[in-house]
Amino acid sequence: MNDNQPRELDRVEQAAMILLSLPESQASQVMQRLPSVDIQKLTQTMASLRQVSNSNASSVLANFFDLYKKNAGIKKASRDLLGRILHDAVGQSASKSLIEQVYGYDVYDAVQRLEWVDDLLLADELAQEHHQMQANLLAMLTSKKSATVLALLPESSHDDLLYRIATMEKVNNAAVDEVEQLIERCILRSNQTKAPKVDGIKRVADIVNNFSGKQEVLLKTLREQDHNVAEQVESRMFDFAVLGRQKDDVLQSLVAQVEPQLLAMALKGANEGVRNAIMNALPKRMVQGLTSEMQALGSVPSSQAAAARTELMLKAKLMMEQGELELQLFEDQVVD
Template sequence: MNSTYTTKMSESAKLNTVEKTALVLLGMGEEAASQVLQHFSRDEVQRVTHSMAKLSGIKSDNAKEIIQHFFDDFREHSGIRGASKEYLSNTLRKALGNDLAKGLLNNIYGDELRNNMQRLQWVDAEVLAKYISQEHPQMQAIFLAYLPAESSSDVLAKMPPDYHDELIYRIARLQEIDHEVAKDLNELIERCIDHISMTQSAPISGAKQAADIINRFEGNRGQLMELLKLHDESVVKEIEENMFDFMVLGRQHEATMVRLVQEVPISMWALALKGSEISLQQAIKRSMPQRMVKTLEDEMAVRGAVAISQVEKTRQDIMQVVRELSDNGDIELLLYQEPTVE
C-alpha cells in the first residue's frame, strides 16, 4: 500500500460519523440539506449543525472519498424508490384485504406523522398552544399525541388548566387514526409551520442576558452597575431583578448564609447543588456545621443523576425563600458589592 493512499485513509478516518454526516450535508447544498435535517431528531440536528459549523481544513480528495462512500452505501441499500401513498394503499388492500392493510398503513403513516411533527419541537410551546387552541378538541389531542413527549408536555402546560384532563383522556383513548384524519393533521402541521415562519421573530430578554453576564463577571460588579445607572436607572432596576439567581448565594455575607442554611432543608440543598460550580458549593458548605456538610455530601452521592428540571425547580424554591427573607428584612442580600469610600 503506497504512502499517499495511507495518508488519505488516515486523514478521512479521523472524522467521526457525525462529522462525516456534516460533510455530506455541506456538499448537498442548502435546499437538499434542509430537507434531510427535517427528518433528524432535535439532538441529531444540534450535533450535526454544530459539527457543520466547526468543520474546516478538509482536503478535496478526502471530501470526495467520504461523499463517494456515502453514495456507494446509498446504491447498495436503496433499490426501488418509495411508493406513493395511493399506490401503496391500493397494493396492500389487494394483497392483504382491507383490515390487514389498514393496520399496516396506519403504522407506516403514523411513523411519517411523527417525523413530520419533529419539525415542531423547535417552536415555542406557547406559540403552538395558541395556534391549536381553535382546533377541535379531538384534533388537539391527536396533535399532542404525535408531538414528542417533552414538547407535548410543555404545550399542554400553556393550555387552560381546566382543560388538561379532557385532553389527556382523549389522548389515552387513541388507538389509531384513519387516513383522512392523518391528512388533516399533516395539513395542520404545514399551516402551523407556514404561520410561524411568517410571524415569529427571535425573542431575547436583554435584561436577563445582561444579568447573567454580570452574575458571571469577574471584574468589579459594583462599579459596573454604578456606571450603568448613568445611562438609565430604570434599566439597572430591571437588570437587578433578573440578577436574583441561585449563583448570587456564592457571594453573600456569612450571617446571611448561616440563616439560609437554617431555613432550607438539607434535602433541598442536595438537589439544588447538583451540577453547580465548585466555588458555590464551597461557599454554602462553609456556612454549615461539619456534620451537616457530611450529610449533604452523602445525600448528593446517594441521589446520583437527577433531571435538570428537578434541580432548576429546587433552586427556584430556595430563591423564593431567599426573596421572602430579604423582603422581610431578615437577611441582607447582596446582588453585587457596591463601591465604598474611606
C-alpha cells in the first residue's frame, strides 16, 4: 500500500469531519439531538482527528449530500440552502463544485425557461453580448430554438458562432455565471413586455348581449363616445355565427324573409355548425333547392360571401328591432 495515499475515514470520522465543517452553533444543535453514547464517540473523534486531505473531505461531503438528497426529498430550495451551508464550510469555489457534483449544472434547468421567450426578444438581447457568450447560450438551447434565434442574429456572425459551438467542450464556471445572468435578464424583459391580448370589441359585444336591461341605452352611450366603435360592437353582436345557436322556428322565420340567392351566397364557406343548423331547420325540399343554388354558384370570392352574410344579419337585426324575430345573441349557460 502506498504510504502517501490518504486513508479512508470510517463513519464516525466522517461524521466528526462534517460537524467540524459546520459553524459552532449549527454543530451544537446537531449534537443536542444525538444519543449520549454517540456524543461521546464523536467528541473523542473530533478531538483526535488529524488533518483531513482535500480529496477525503470532498468525497465525504459529496457522499453526505448525495444521501441527503436521496432520503430527504430535496428540491430546488434545499439546493440553495445546502449551497449556503457549504459556502460557510469549505468556501465558494469548493462548495459550488460539490453542489454541482450532487445536483448537476443548474444552468440547464434555467435555459429551459427560455423556450417560452419570444425569439426576437431573445435574439435582440443576445446580439448585445460577445460572440463567445452567444455561442454558449445557443449551445444550451434546443436545436430548434437555437436555429431560430441564430437566423435572427446578423448573418456575418453565423460562421464564427457555429465554429465556436462545434469546438466547444464545456462551459466554464465563470461563463455559466454570465449565462445565468443573461437568462434572468431575458426572463425579466419577457415578463415586462408580455401583456394579455384582449378583443375589446368582442368583450363589449358579449357584455351588451348579456345585459339584462335596455341594450339600446348602452349602445347609444357608446355611439356618443365613438360612432365607429359602436358600429363594430353592433356588428359583432349580430355576427353570422349566432345563427348556429338559434331554434328551428327562429331560423325558419328568418329564411322566409331572405332571397334564396342571398342565403346560398352567405352559406358558401360558412362555419359548418351554422350551415348544419340552418339546413336542419328547413324542410327537405327547401334544403334540396338551397343545395342546388349553392352548387350553381360554384367558387365565389370570399369577400362576396362575407358581404352576403353581413346583409343577411342586417335583415335579422331589422326584424328583431321590429319584433318579428327573437334572436339569442349570446350562448346561455347550461346547468344540471
